[in-house]
Amino acid sequence: MGRGVERLRDMVANLGPALVTAVPGPASRALIDDLARYECPAITARRARRAEETGIDQDPIVWDRAEGACVWDVDGNRYVDLSGAFAVAGVGHCNPRVVEAARRQSGKLIHAMGDVFPSREKIALCQKLAEITPGDLQHVILAQSGAGAVEAALKTAVMATGRPGVIAFQGSYHGLSYGALSVTAYRRSFREPFQAQLNPHVIHAPYPGEDGPLGGGAAGAEASLRWIRHLLEDPASGAAGIGALIVEPIQGRGGEVTPPQGWLREVRGLCDAFGVVMIVDEIYTGFGRTGRWFACEHEGVVPDVMCVGKGMGGGFPISAAIGRPSIMAGWGESRGEAIHTSTFLGNPLGCAMAMAAIEAIEADGLVERCARLGEHLEAGLGALARRWPARIGAPRGRGLMLGLPILSEAGGADGGSAMAAVSQMLQRGYLLLPSGVHGHVLGLAPPFVIGVDQIDAALAALDEVLAGILGA
Ligand SMILES: Cc1ncc(COP(=O)(O)O)c(C=O)c1O
Incomplete structure (x- = not known):
């Protein structure tokens, strides 16, 4: 692959979110309706089931393509993947x-x-x-x-x-x-x-x-x-x-x-x-x-x-x-x-x-890159934890396998607030998942090819989302 093409790929892979419809958009919703008719109902992550469990009325988005740290859904919305798609996409989605x-x-x-x-x-x-x-x-x-x-x-x-x-x-x-x-x-x-x-x-x-x-x-x-x-x-x-x-x-x-x-x-x-x-x-x-x-x-x-x-x-x-x-x-x-x-x-x-x-x-030296970016991300998460010391525990994990525990006012696990944060981040174009037996940890496992700018923008978005949930 020529250097020009490689640079172009890097640029695309390093883009921020770009949402052109509500999330999920009409194409995603229609496809999830189809899926619910044909997939075992216990597996399809349907709106009704999620609402019942989490109080959040949100169908999943349906993925269309992905590159580097970016994912596009069938409505043409672009997301930054902070989940690595279950920590799989270490080398990035569709690594050349x-x-x-x-x-x-x-x-x-x-x-x-x-x-x-x-x-x-x-x-x-x-x-x-x-x-x-x-x-x-x-x-x-x-x-x-x-x-x-x-x-x-x-x-x-x-x-x-x-x-x-x-x-x-x-x-x-x-x-x-x-x-x-x-x-x-x-x-x-x-x-x-x-x-x-x-x-x-x-x-x-x-x-x-x-x-x-x-x-x-x-x-x-x-x-x-x-x-x-x-x-x-x-x-x-x-x-x-x-x-x-x-x-x-x-x-x-x-x-x-x-x-x-x-x-x-x-x-x-x-x-x-x-x-x-x-x-x-x-x-x-x-x-x-x-x-x-x-x-x-x-x-x-x-x-x-x-x-x-x-x-x-x-x-x-x-x-x-x-x-x-x-x-x-x-x-x-x-x-x-x-x-x-x-x-x-x-x-x-x-x-x-x-x-x-x-x-x-x-x-591409991705192990070293992961260690370096992990320190950067962990520092950013640490700053969030210090902003809400009673509601956010110290970040944990290593490299680009990090978790941020969200706590209730009484100090227990607050799965509801974590799920709300995950959902609101999706609305802003960031994919991440809750983890932990109580679902109270914001789990981050992005591709190692993610850019520093993408991490910083995600941290800024998370800061705003948490301010809305935990109080400024
Ligand atoms: C540590 C660990 N072991 C095993 C598994 C199971 O892998 P799979 O879902 O591919 O069967 C997972 C999946 O999340 C995992 O995190």
């Missing part, structure tokens, strides 16, 4: 390298035969994943969703230890398919209807942090470690046969809950001491999101199995569980028919796009 790789690959080979007849692209990606992940993480199981990677990791732990028990954490989100849902403890409503079919060998320990029962800081970390040790060493804890511990280095959907420095390293030590497979779920935090390639690197921790997904494919649904050879050896040698595989495992189009996304991160 990823688009080019998809074009090239789709004219050549879209589908191969996973574990039976793999493609060159699958092999290259496995090698690259081994290169960029820390320590001796080397053996890869590819999957198509975060949940799929989590389930591959949980199976790995059983194969390696023969023990069915798992320690997971309260507030965690690891996906919603049955295996992943049994370790997820984000909202009770997600689990309740399926409780009878969930793995009964999972125990959820409290996660250290402001929102949980243990609190944050050194005391929270210490209390959490006592809990984990107790579960592991006391047969009366009800947790006999623990073979795995699964943890997010920062809880993403749980509200950007960031454990105290040193905690993850101590957890690593406990896993070593008790022969437990440590699974670190980097599906949200991985591929540069926290200002390092992987969040566990902030702590110098090498997991036994790391799960990645989201930003990995530059927008293509692809994920992986990557393990140490000593742990993956638990699977044994293949006897001709893989006991863990799927039709689309190692899909060449996805592998080519993932490789291009990794190359974009490397070539």
Whole structure:
């Protein structure tokens, strides 16, 4: 691509919001009406359902196209994406390298035969994943969703230890398919209807942090470690046969809950001491999101199995569980028919796009950029928190994975005000989502290619919106 075209792309990707209709506009509303007729009603984010839950009468917008940090809806409105579309668009929407790789690959080979007849692209990606992940993480199981990677990791732990028990954490989100849902403890409503079919060998320990029962800081970390040790060493804890511990280095959907420095390293030590497979779920935090390639690197921790997904494919649904050879050896040698595989495992189009996304991160210095912009955004959020010290908690998270907790006058979680802020930001052309088990955290996970001007304009808009909600 010529330099002129590249500059033009950068300019487009760095534009601010431009709204030409009410939000949502007529085209979005009509399409959502159609969708509501044909999609399972529990899934469509309809106006009526949102109104019931949040008091805010607002249909979703329908996306048409996206580039860099900008998204256009079907009415022609342009938004700045502060959500990274569930923290997926780290390299930016329709990153030119990823688009080019998809074009090239789709004219050549879209589908191969996973574990039976793999493609060159699958092999290259496995090698690259081994290169960029820390320590001796080397053996890869590819999957198509975060949940799929989590389930591959949980199976790995059983194969390696023969023990069915798992320690997971309260507030965690690891996906919603049955295996992943049994370790997820984000909202009770997600689990309740399926409780009878969930793995009964999972125990959820409290996660250290402001929102949980243990609190944050050194005391929270210490209390959490006592809990984990107790579960592991006391047969009366009800947790006999623990073979795995699964943890997010920062809880993403749980509200950007960031454990105290040193905690993850101590957890690593406990896993070593008790022969437990440590699974670190980097599906949200991985591929540069926290200002390092992987969040566990902030702590110098090498997991036994790391799960990645989201930003990995530059927008293509692809994920992986990557393990140490000593742990993956638990699977044994293949006897001709893989006991863990799927039709689309190692899909060449996805592998080519993932490789291009990794190359974009490397070539454009996006990990460093994410760290730098993260500091800038965090400083801006900190200024907002100081403006309303009683109603806004300190910003949390790392890199461009940040959360701003909104509190009630009594100091509790204020999900209503957070949802109102999200909704009013949408009306101003900014996309973001609430996070946290109480929905009270404004979650920010923009593409790493977002511009400083876009961040500053978003902070100014948020300042005005919060003034309207919390009082000037
Ligand atoms: C940390 C983490 N793990 C797993 C998942 C599940 O990923 P998916 O929705 O692709 O199954 C998510 C999704 O938000 C996540 O944040």
